Amino acid sequence: MSKPTRPPDPGTASAPEVSGGLLMGLRVLLAVAYPVFAHLASARADGGWAAIAMADIVLLLLLEPLLKRRVWALVAVALCLACLWIVSQSRYALVPLLAPPVVFIVLAAWLFGRTLVKGRVPLITRIVEGLYAQGAMPMTPALYRYTRQLTVAWTLMLSVLAIANLALALCAVPSGLLAQLGHPVAWSVTDEQWSLFANILNYGIVGLFFFIEYQLRVRRFPHRPYRNAGQFVQQMAQLGPRFWNELLR
Template sequence: MTRRILRWLGIATLVIGYPLLAHYTNESAQNSNLGALVAIAPVVLIALVLAWNSPRRVIMLGALMLSCVALWAGWSALEQHFGLVYWLQNVGMQLILFMTFGRTLIAGRQPLCTRFAEAVHAPLTPQHELYARQVTVAWTLFFAVMALVSTGLFFLAPLVIWSFFANFLTLPLVALMFIAEYWIRRWVLPEMRQTRILDAVRAYRNTSARPR
């Protein structure tokens, strides 16, 4: 129980603390060294986890060490453009989610939201299948728009404005989209009103864990 509480506290600290620290480094050019460090830390950490879990651990860890040496050699350039790293992380995640939903709309594939719906409500009615496909389209467009807005703000607006959008509005907008879809579903599919939002979250976790 204590371990679970500590884990969730750690996740909450990371989710809240990292955006605050990232935004702080974007507010002033005097934070360039800290900004470069905070910007590159998630990339290095993810690379370390992937390398450690790789079947070719020694090779991957060696490649990671060489990459870190290259980062150290080019640290001054990274300090001057650390905002670009932040943007690449943000827009990269939006594009990954865009492709995750969008590729399931290709002919012959099952829309992602249909897969989630089946995990909770199988078998689905034709109306529910149609709705689930439309929701998949909506999420695909949502992440495309998020990527475009992030890119537009980064290149056309001051860095601090883009930082506020990326660090403080991205997750709330995703949550708002999730809640809006829930209430629209209750209106369009009244027979599904007993379904809770957490059911969709569990469906996502269960579906993601299945071998494909």
């Protein structure tokens, strides 16, 4: 007599397959949209835009289970949206916006920094190894040293950026942490000035850092598997979702 088969889990039985390209594209779209929504909220002191910005973060974090129609993800989104609507009607409407520029930059710094411990391969080194293997080119000792130093540089730069974001979040008036707690603020910035730095200029600083580093890299290592920045980005994408998922574990 054959054993009875276990009924499929209703939360996963009919879950559709989600392509890596679609998932990445939607994540990029949501990530790009967030600073726009957040800055609009801060510049206009608008709780509605603040709720939209934070809803964008919720969707970004739960995107994959949502696309797979996980019931728990739908419930979580509904609860989060309800909470965001309630907060948007209060004097604390803009306060949640203080967290993402600090939390996500700290997370990015941690992703780089954790690979610098003994026994692990630095994050930039792993990426460059993937690119050079893809182009059938050997890694050199100088390249190993450079990629480790570059991983250190990214860790430090992101850490400083996170500290700056936190300092401005404390000093922002009227929605900063100190002002909301009723503490006097000796040196203050407006909510709009905080947002301009945390939600807009942060991206410019990261982009400038990457641009300067890229110019130094192409001069120091003329023999490389890509000819220009466009081809570099294309080859990074060709490493595939599996590579990036394993890299970030």
